[in-house]
Amino acid sequence: MTSTGPLAPRLPSPLQEVRDDRFGRHGLRLLLKRDDLIHPELIGNKWRKLVPNLEAARGRALVTFGGAYSNHLRATAAAGRLLGLQTTGVVRGQELAGRPLNPSLSRCVADGMRLHFVDRSTYRHKSEPETLAAILRAAGAEEAYVVPEGGSNAEAVRGCRALGAELRGRADVVAVACGTGGTLAGLAGGLAAGQRALGVPVLKGGFLEDDIQALQERAFGARTGAWSLDDRFHFGGYARTTPALDTFAEDFEQRHGLPVERLYVAKLLYGLVALAEEGGFVPGTTVAAVITGAPFPG
Numbered sequence: 001m002t003s004t005g006p007l008a009p010r011l012p013s014p015l016q017e018v019r020d021d022r023f024g025r026h027g028l029r030l031l032l033k034r035d036d037l038i039h040p041e042l043i044g045n046k047w048r049k050l051v052p053n054l055e056a057a058r059g060r061a062l063v064t065f066g067g068a069y070s071n072h073l074r075a076t077a078a079a080g081r082l083l084g085l086q087t088t089g090v091v092r093g094q095e096l097a098g099r100p101l102n103p104s105l106s107r108c109v110a111d112g113m114r115l116h117f118v119d120r121s122t123y124r125h126k127s128e129p130e131t132l133a134a135i136l137r138a139a140g141a142e143e144a145y146v147v148p149e150g151g152s153n154a155e156a157v158r159g160c161r162a163l164g165a166e167l168r169g170r171a172d173v174v175a176v177a178c179g180t181g182g183t184l185a186g187l188a189g190g191l192a193a194g195q196r197a198l199g200v201p202v203l204k205g206g207f208l209e210d211d212i213q214a215l216q217e218r219a220f221g222a223r224t225g226a227w228s229l230d231d232r233f234h235f236g237g238y239a240r241t242t243p244a245l246d247t248f249a250e251d252f253e254q255r256h257g258l259p260v261e262r263l264y265v266a267k268l269l270y271g272l273v274a275l276a277e278e279g280g281f282v283p284g285t286t287v288a289a290v291i292t293g294a295p296f297p298g
Contacts, residue, residue, distance in 0.1 A: 006082035007054075009038045009047055012166040015288070018256045022273050027283030030272070031171055032258065033290045035163070036265075041082065044292040045176075045183040046075035048163060049156035050147070054079060056155050057145035061086035063136065064147040065126060068096055069104045069239045069263070071293055072150050077113035087113040088141045090126070094119040103297055114139075152182025157189070157219035163290065164190020164197070164225070171195065171288035173281065175272055177202055177264035178229070179238070181212040183292065188225030189216065196226040200271045202264055204237045233271035239263055245270060261293040 014034040023030045035044035042050055049072075054062075062085055066073040073089045080087035089108055096105075097117040105115060116139035118126075125131040127148070136142045147153070164187045167174050174191060178184050178199040188197040201208050208229055216224050235245050241262050249266040253259060260266050268289055274280075281287060 007039065007042065007047070007051060007079065009051075011038060011162075013038050015167070015170060018258075020255065023276050023287070026276050026279070026281070027285075028276055028281055029286040031286060031288040032256075033163075033167065033174070033288050036261075036291045036294045041078040042075050043071070043294050045160065045163070045290070046071060046151065046293075048159045048186070049151035049182055050075055050079055052155040052159035053145070053147045053151060053153070054083065054085075057085075057147075059085065061088070061141065061144040062147055063088040063090065063139065063141040063144040064151070065090045065092070065123070065149040067092045067238065068102055070150075071263075071296070073108050073113070074104060074111075074296070076147065076151075077108040077111035080113060081111040086144075087111075088139050088144060089113045089115050090123075090135055090139060091115055091117045092120055092123040093117060107297075116141075148180075150180030150182060152180040152185075152215060154215070154219040156182045157186040157215050160186025161190035161219075163187045164195075166190075167288055168192040168195070171286045173198055173285060174288045174290065175200060175268060176290040177268040177292060178208055178212075179203065179264065181208045182215055183290070184227060184229075185212045185215040185219065187290070188227035189220055191225055196228070199227065199229045200233050200268045201229055201231050202234050202238055202267050204231075204234050206231055230271060230275070233267045233274070235267060241266070248273075258291070259295050261291075261295050264293055265291055 016032050020030050038047045064076050094117050160183045175198040178201045184199040213223050235242050248270050249260040
């Protein structure tokens with residue numbers, strides 16, 4: 001992978017233990033896998049998923065997909081600026097086309113990304129060949145390299161396998177927040193026997209199990225590693241938060257000096273605290289939480 005130039009990473013990312021009585025009183029250790037420190041602009045799992053796709057693109061323009069608050073769109077736009085590549089972002093929600101851009105989409109445009117808005121029905125069918133071809137034609141991106149929503153494809157999953165490899169022998173359970181599932185799929189494939197991966201989905205729906213298995217089958221040929229999902233901590237769905245989640249995140253920040261990103265990381269950490277209190281981990285367990293992002297704006 002790219003180890004020099006504007007995408008040079010800090011790898012392996014730091015692994016730090018934090019003292020938290022909500023874990024300690026149940027005989028648990030909590031480690032933070034600081035993937036948020038890999039690269040200042042391709043934060044966390046975005047570096048791990050995007051770089052293999054950038055290598056596969058071989059300098060071609062990029063087109064990718066996301067919602068109005070997509071971390072993946074911002075990371076792709078930043079990569080395009082850093083590497084001098086043209087990028088197009090296909091954004092869910094035709095109704096957004098006539099509105100002022102939110103800070104997330106404004107950052108994409110500032111980094112040179114062209115935005116193409118599509119209606120939500122079309123967006124849901126974007127993986128179907130005919131619909132995808134029509135979107136690419138309308139966006140003027142027929143020759144571009146297509147990176148799927150969230151960056152999750154076989155290349156990304158194989159890239160995230162290194163995350164698991166970095167954690168071999170370091171924790172019993174490795175937990176990560178899940179959007180499209182690519183990070184968990186790769187992470188589980190890189191862990192050693194006896195370790196397990198836990199995914200905390202940030203979207204409602206309960207569809208990720210099949211998606212993650214399909215990603216692993218494309219990347220590795222079969223379901224790989226020990227992994228499971230806990231669907232209880234989405235707080236209403238993607239980009240949704242609640243006052244209780246904000247209060248939790250602020251408290252965690254004060255306890256440990258970690259800026260807590262709300263859409264993914266806060267839900268992960270909240271879920272782990274809840275599981276610790278429920279007795280979801282056997283005493284003596286070391287739990288590693290993958291910090292996949294940083295708050296935006298930075």
